[in-house]
């Protein structure tokens with residue numbers, strides 16, 4: 001297959017981890033006889049420095065024409081004092097909005113060799129493997145009015161959803177469950193919120209199209225408890241924007257290793273934006289010590305969700321597992337001092353294993 005991938009390295013450690021992920025993708029293309037073309041574009045602080053804006057029109061256009069987008073990270077202290085429209089993060093928000101990416105997917109999986117990195121007891125986290133599907137472009141963060149009244153002493157935020165916005169994210173939840181262990185927890189607050197009642201109705205309609213998926217309605221507060229007391233309970237969680245924001249950050253600490261976590265932002269067609277969960281880590285930029293695995297596992301999601309390349313995705317994931325199983329890790333992971341490797345070495349270990 002021929003595929004066009006836009007690379008958005010961004011700032012800080014972004015370029016190093018993006019390069020790592022791209023070289024793994026190139027190896028996949030070589031092994032499985034695909035042709036991947038890579039086009040590099042600017043975003044974030046790097047784009048502000050060169051073009052005076054965080055998301056140049058040329059970058060957005062290239063992304064619209066791509067089959068998939070791989071992003072490093074944006075931001076850093078150099079741009080902290082810029083006005084809001086000249087902040088690196090603005091570029092990322094504009095990109096998600098400009099492409100209509102309404103579904104954010106964050107998988108969290110514990111690796112057997114890294115259980116001691118978790119803040120939770122090993123017997124609780126062992127075997128955790130879950131995916132949070134969060135609605136990204138609606139709900140409380142975008143509803144209007146959102147304002148202060150009565151000289152600021154009254155405040156209003158609006159939780160607004162249209163039926164079609166709920167339908168498409170719920171659909172993504174079911175499709176994700178079909179790609180995994182076919183268990184879906186739909187998380188809401190239907191005992192209080194009107195929006196959650198419509199959410200439940202839609203989930204109950206859609207489940208008829210997915211008879212193989214076991215569906216459970218759960219309330220967000222008890223889900224929050226269960227995520228840390230019994231994380232292996234979950235396969236796929238689908239939820240609205242605010243709940244998903246909070247639950248995905250909660251889930252991200254289960255593994256104890258931020259540098260390992262990937263994410264995807266998707267829409268109804270195959271185009272997706274893939275990026276590690278971590279930021280630009282300016283404290284370690286340029287030192288060849290950043291963990292490239294969050295970016296490499298984001299490339300695994302890219303293969304799976306945008307290209308439908310299941311066996312290629314499985315192969316990279318297995319290679320990463322193998323490398324971790326051999327005890328290797330970057331400095332942010334809890335491995336033996338003699339097994340600590342840098343960004344480039346970790347990447348070449350994965351490529352060799354592949």
Ligand code: NAI
Nearest residue numbers: 073074075076077259278279280281282283284290291332
């Ligand atoms: P951060 O995720 O960049 O760093 C937090 C800590 O984790 C730091 O100590 C860092 O060294 C470490 N770390 C992060 N990724 C790592 C990796 N791959 N390997 C090894 N260690 C890693 O978050 P922080 O420090 O809050 O933000 C730094 C900058 O990144 C800020 O400008 C922030 O706005 C931006 N940011 C960007 C995001 C994005 O592009 N999606 C997400 C989060 C933050």
Ligand code: MG
Nearest residue numbers: 245246248249
């Ligand atoms: Mg958050």
